[in-house]
Amino acid sequence: MPEQIQAVKGMNDILPPDSARWEWFEDTVRALMRRYGYLNIRNPIVEPTPLFVRGLGEVTDIVEKEMYSFVDGMNGDALTLRPEGTAGVVRAAIEHSMLYDGGKRLYYIGPMFRHERPQRGRYRQFHQVGVEALGHAGPDVDAEVILMCRALWRDLGLADVRLELNCLGQPAERRAHRAALVAHFEAHRETLDAEAQRRLHSNPLRILDTKNPAMQPVVEAAPRLMDYLGEASLAHFDGLRRMLDAAGQAYRVNHRLVRGMDYYSLTVFEWITDRLGAQGTVCGGGRYDGLVELIGGKPAPGIGWGLGIERVLDLLQQSGTAPPPPVPDAYAIVPDAAALPVAVPVCEALRASGVAVLMHAGGGSMKAQFRRADASGARWALVFGASELAAGGVGVKPLRDVAAAQATRPLADASAWAAELLKR
């Protein structure tokens, strides 16, 4: 026997019945996006590697060690499986001059790829929903994208996801803070771990993000970026906070929230749960006013977030939220294959009227087919048996409701009685 081939480590098949949860989640997301006026964008999964190196920043976890990068053997192009969605959306917005007539509100749903150590809530192919609002500078849009997440948690029936906020200011403000930060960490060099030592001069802000418990005291005592912000940045942050307050959205200002990508400015935020262990961030985002220019476009502001679908679904499963199971309304039983030319058009007419009909395939006795009908979860069996057919009818037999009566319905005009199969 040939050797079995297995999926790539950290990349998962999503199978029924679990896929029903995914479809239900995606339906919920699409309905939400419609209510907020966000339009769907579908970018390629592969992009030129320089897009991410330039867009995310060279000294980031993603670019340093997580990208699936390869050389296209056909032409030598340097390509990367997208590790996140923002850079590709911005590239497309520039390439297609999407902002020429004003701002755009966009969303995507799809796979992302990062070469990380697989564990619960951390995979090598995972999926994100993301929004990107391009061309809008005000904190009103910051509030909008944040409140969309709250609405999503509500629509999904999720409690216990809390909001953390920070303001990263503008590049000049970060430079001033950075000098103070480097001086602080240099004065405590002996307490820094190897990664922090390495980042001390390349990306000291990221040291604040450390999960190393031994470094907590020195990180707690570090100078706060907030104290280096100018009036405009503070006013932006204050404007956002006032809108969130007015909308009744609680949050914690986390001075150490810096996010992984270089492209952020002003507002950054994360939605966090305590119920997923170390992988507790379900959604993260922020403002990236310099990114469009960095990628070669005419300067334009932007803000967005990315949400990890696997983590949200894990949370939903834990809280016992189950989408309605995808069961058919009716299961068609055709004991004699000779009756198929009669049964097929009846099932088609019922489906055209909105009835979910699962038709038995593969033959077998009446008894065996009834067993399948039972297992399918259908409320009705449609029996195309010899005696029913002889009378020009099909037997309609209730499978769940013992009190309901069995009936025979005409083959000729199924749309006339389709509605009774939809009753619950």
Ligand code: ATP
């Ligand atoms: P983390 O700190 O957990 O590594 P991150 O800051 O790298 O997250 P982002 O780049 O902000 O994550 O991506 C947004 C969201 O995508 C995360 O909040 C998380 O829910 C999800 N996510 C990120 N990486 C993975 C992964 N490898 N597997 C599953 N979900 C992921």
Ligand code: MG
């Ligand atoms: Mg990460």
